[in-house]
Amino acid sequence: EVINPDVDNIPVPPVIQFGNFHVGESSASRDLLEGNDEVCMPGPMPCDMRSVHRGVKRLSKQMHDRYKTEKRMANILRQEELRRNGQAFDITALDSARLEDELRHLKLKDMNIVAYIERFNELALLCPDAVPNEKKKVEVYIKGLPEIIKGETTSSRPVTLNEAVRMAYELMEQKIQSKNERIAEG
Structure with missing residues (x-):
């Protein structure tokens, strides 16, 4: 395990623990984070809060976009299933x-x-x-x-x-x- 020192030479682990903290205010983010207790950084972890905040916002947007895409696909599949069963879904x-x-x-x-x-x-x-x-x-x-x-x-x-x-x-x-x-x- 690699430990990245920050500005004060205090070791910072490459994993951010979320615990009960939920990204954003939307329930979509909360639902997607449920059960995920940790997020791994792909590289060195930024040391300032602005960078962390930008990263969290980007992660929240990606999760929300994925949630919307999955919801849209579920609706399309449901409509297709109704059509196959002979029911028109208008x-x-x-x-x-x-x-x-x-x-x-x-x-x-x-x-x-x-x-x-x-x-x-x-x-x-x-x-x-x-x-x-x-x-x-x-x-x-x-x-x-x-x-x-x-x-x-x-x-x-x-x-x-x-x-x-x-x-x-x-x-x-x-x-x-x-x-x-x-x-x-x-």
Whole structure:
């Protein structure tokens, strides 16, 4: 066994003991490290923490990439097995269901009305069956607004989505402006 001295001539073994230490925060890294108590260095071990940190990050990325590849391959094999058994596995149906669910539960976040409008329109285009008519679109759109705007928008009874968007945008601007005025007044 070769012992590499560090800067202070203190012997440093060529093996890093991980014990309970897990690389990164992802569960993928934790799962891959489970049962592995040691990692062998291919050459002399770096003596500064920056080099060790870079090495650990690189190792974590490699393990995560391998995990993703293995997961992707497992999905491909599962789909192939289902096809062989005569069952069609339609991934687009799963994606469509996920998008429809996102549309039904879409909420305005951080007072960013523009981002909310854009995402709502994207989802409405991707899932035309989830909002079959203009009235349903207006209902789903208003449902995602915060309570301070939802009541005023609903009481105005907008007929088209454009009316609802315009009202919500104006109300949101008023709320933001009044909030900024209160902050400025102290």
